Amino acid sequence: MMGISGDIVKNLRKQLNLTQEVFAEKISMSTSTLYRIENNKAEMDMLEYMNILRTFDMPLDDFFLMFLDNQEYQEYKIYMKAYTFFSSLNFSQWQEEISKLKKSLLMDNKYVQLHLAYGRAFASIYSRTTNPGTYTMDDLEAFLKAIRITINDFDEAKITDYLLEPREFTVLREIVVGLLENSQYERAINICNALLNNESIKNRKDFLIAADVHLVDAYYRMGMYSNALNMALETYALCLDGGIYANIPAALIFAAVSSKKLGEDEQIYRMYITRAYYFIVLQGINVSILLIKQTAKDELGIDLEDWIIKW
Numbered sequence: 001m002m003g004i005s006g007d008i009v010k011n012l013r014k015q016l017n018l019t020q021e022v023f024a025e026k027i028s029m030s031t032s033t034l035y036r037i038e039n040n041k042a043e044m045d046m047l048e049y050m051n052i053l054r055t056f057d058m059p060l061d062d063f064f065l066m067f068l069d070n071q072e073y074q075e076y077k078i079y080m081k082a083y084t085f086f087s088s089l090n091f092s093q094w095q096e097e098i099s100k101l102k103k104s105l106l107m108d109n110k111y112v113q114l115h116l117a118y119g120r121a122f123a124s125i126y127s128r129t130t131n132p133g134t135y136t137m138d139d140l141e142a143f144l145k146a147i148r149i150t151i152n153d154f155d156e157a158k159i160t161d162y163l164l165e166p167r168e169f170t171v172l173r174e175i176v177v178g179l180l181e182n183s184q185y186e187r188a189i190n191i192c193n194a195l196l197n198n199e200s201i202k203n204r205k206d207f208l209i210a211a212d213v214h215l216v217d218a219y220y221r222m223g224m225y226s227n228a229l230n231m232a233l234e235t236y237a238l239c240l241d242g243g244i245y246a247n248i249p250a251a252l253i254f255a256a257v258s259s260k261k262l263g264e265d266e267q268i269y270r271m272y273i274t275r276a277y278y279f280i281v282l283q284g285i286n287v288s289i290l291l292i293k294q295t296a297k298d299e300l301g302i303d304l305e306d307w308i309i310k311w
Helices: 006-015 022-026 031-038 046-055 061-067 071-087 092-097 108-125 137-150 155-162 166-181 185-198 205-221 224-241 245-259 266-284 286-300 304-310
Strands: none
Touching: 006 031, 006 046, 022 031, 022 137, 031 071, 046 071, 046 304, 061 224, 071 092, 071 108, 108 137, 108 166, 137 166, 155 185, 166 205, 185 205, 205 245, 224 245, 245 266, 245 286, 266 286, 266 304, 286 304
């Protein structure tokens, strides 16, 4: 796979006005590795560089002009098209695009291999005709196998110490979901706490909030309703502070059901569930609107439509 010169990486860092330490932290790389790359003692491949540009929302067009006739660039475009299909849960199109890359040099990249292993496991879960979205122990093992592609010595007890790349964090989230679905709550809580204490993601509020939501879920499933309520409200505040609104409904729903379990006044959990509903409506996700209405009715005994009309 084509390597990017150290000067290009260094110029990008300087353009962003970042020190090596800060830049390395933001791209989940050790400072020593970045130093070696910038001094042409180690290589960064094209795919890694593209992902860094995307991390900083940098325009890609000028850089791409250098590679318009390059086969690797054409393959990268196919990979990104496949990634788009995957993000929209169009697994058949994702698989079709990925199949075009069987002989591509991209397949030598361990993070591409990680994405493929994660993608196959995820697609398998949500493409089932029976109980789609339900995680089995085999699914959990598939995600554990995937994470070992990039972290050879993966050990749940060492998660706090790993220098995590965003795609690795995504796989670890799925491992937590698998653990929760299979009633392995203590392991899920330990992984969530390890992620929250991991230095490589401490500046990624979206990652921290995602870990918080899973932690709330674990507490609730274990019947630790006070912990779940407190963590849910903390997560809600973090979402507002960080402008990360996608996770607000989940935090408020857990706050509502936990409040009900704790025997709090009905007005309190009505307030939480109503706020959650409005945030979902603002996001325009029809499936989520139906789900929260059902949750409100089943878990809280509240008809949201009737309540909102009266209110």
